Amino acid sequence: MKSSLAHPVIWRDRLGAGAPLALALALAFAAPASAACGAAAGTAKIAEVTERLEIRLADGRLARLAGLDVPVIGRGAPETTTNARLFLAGRLAGREAELVAFAPKPDRWGRVLADFNLVEPTGGGASSAALALLSAGFARVRPEFETRGCVGERLAAEARARAAGLGVWDDPDYSILGAEDVEELAGDDGRFIVVEGVVRRVGVGRSRLYLDFGRRDELTIVVAQKLQAAFARAGAPLGALAGERIRARGVLDDRFGPRVEVAEPLMIERLSRAEGKQEAIRADE
Numbered sequence: 001m002k003s004s005l006a007h008p009v010i011w012r013d014r015l016g017a018g019a020p021l022a023l024a025l026a027l028a029f030a031a032p033a034s035a036a037c038g039a040a041a042g043t044a045k046i047a048e049v050t051e052r053l054e055i056r057l058a059d060g061r062l063a064r065l066a067g068l069d070v071p072v073i074g075r076g077a078p079e080t081t082t083n084a085r086l087f088l089a090g091r092l093a094g095r096e097a098e099l100v101a102f103a104p105k106p107d108r109w110g111r112v113l114a115d116f117n118l119v120e121p122t123g124g125g126a127s128s129a130a131l132a133l134l135s136a137g138f139a140r141v142r143p144e145f146e147t148r149g150c151v152g153e154r155l156a157a158e159a160r161a162r163a164a165g166l167g168v169w170d171d172p173d174y175s176i177l178g179a180e181d182v183e184e185l186a187g188d189d190g191r192f193i194v195v196e197g198v199v200r201r202v203g204v205g206r207s208r209l210y211l212d213f214g215r216r217d218e219l220t221i222v223v224a225q226k227l228q229a230a231f232a233r234a235g236a237p238l239g240a241l242a243g244e245r246i247r248a249r250g251v252l253d254d255r256f257g258p259r260v261e262v263a264e265p266l267m268i269e270r271l272s273r274a275e276g277k278q279e280a281i282r283a284d285e
Contacts, residue, residue, distance in 0.1 A: 037150035038066075038100035038115055045096050046116065049089040051081070054111060065130045066102040066113035067147030067154065068139040069192045076173035084138035084167065092116060092129060100128075102146035113146055134158050137167025140174065142192060142249065143266040151266045176247070179213035182258070189254035194247065195219060196271065202242045209238050211246070220259045221248050221268070234265035245271040 045058035053070040055063045071081040098117040106112050116129040130150070133139040134157040141154045161169060168174035177184055179197025197219065203210035209228070211221035223231070223238060231238050247269040250260035262268055 037147070037153075038102050041099045041101040041114075043096055044099040044116070046092045046094065048093055049085055051085060053081075053085055053088060055088075055092060055114070055116065057112075061106075061112055062110060063099075063112040063114040063116075064107070065115060065133065065139070067142055067144050067150060068130055068133065069142040070133070070139045071168055071171075071174070075191070076168070076171040080138075080168055080171045080174070084133070087136055087138055088129065088133060091118065091132060097129070102144075113144075115150075130154065131157050135161055137161035137164070137169050140168065140192075140194060140249075143264045145264060148264065148266060155269070179219040182217055185219060185252060185258045186254060188252050189258075191252055192250065193252050193260070194249050195260070196245065196247045198245045199241045199243065202239055204239075211238070211241060211248075217257060220257065221246075221250075222259050222261045224263075227263070227265070231265045231268075236265060236268060236270055241268075241270070247271055 047056045047058045049055055050062075051073060053065070055065070057063060071084045073081050075081075095118060098119065099112075100115040100117060102113040102115075118127045118129070130139070131154065134141065134154055139158075141151060141158050143151050147154075161167060162176075177188070177193055177195045179195050185193075185195075197213040199211045199221075200214055201210075201212040203212060205225075207225050209223045209225060211223070213219050228238055248260055248262060249267045250262055253259050253261065
């Protein structure tokens with residue numbers, strides 16, 4: 001069951017309490033350092049954590065933890081979502097936190113793209129809410145362009161939680177899928193998934209590349225041709241992925257057979273070299 005994506009726009013552009021913050025964010029994201037893991041944007045009082053694991057601030061704004069896939073109602077065991085919300089609310093609700101912003105403007109639903117750092121009273125430094133959620137197993141890394149500077153540390157936190165079977169990693173609905181699991185993939189159309197498999201062919205079309213895992217009814221990873229340079233700079237040239245075991249992340253689209261469109265190099269991880277390198281070329285659709 002897919003949850004609604006509708007959200008009221010509550011960002012305040014008028015003069016008032018929100019105006020200095022908006023100006024500070026515009027200046028921060030005009031700087032070259034914007035590729036770092038967010039930009040400091042002052043402090044915020046946190047009112048509550050909603051059922052969707054969004055964070056409502058005392059001034060009325062709504063924020064989401066950028067770059068994360070969090071449990072949602074209607075997917076997996078109900079206690080997975082409940083425990084994730086209680087964990088995050090226990091850390092944030094009613095507290096003052098450092099706001100780390102990832103974009104100068106809210107998303108299309110009016111949500112601030114953010115992380116929140118709590119200054120620990122024991123003097124242990126600031127503690128990231130996103131990292132805490134990943135470390136407890138209550139989120140998966142969902143790379144976004146704005147959070148590209150955070151992904152390395154976040155993937156490491158996710159890996160530790162996954163190895164320990166914490167949170168969502170103990171819920172089959174959030175497990176890593178095999179690229180050959182056609183029946184399992186069919187039930188995840190429209191959902192964010194994490195999938196692993198050996199790339200058998202790299203197909204080259206007019207505007208896209210296709211990373212095929214096997215038969216025509218098995219998963220295909222689709223990448224725009226224009227991203228080839230970005231993948232090469234990231235050390236993962238697309239043409240060299242044939243024969244590699246990879247882990248990919250993205251939203252599954254099953255309209256034309258199971259496929260995931262990848263928009264960021266960090267959405268693909270190279271895991272190991274496999275035998276039987278193969279290459280193929282096919283026309284773009």
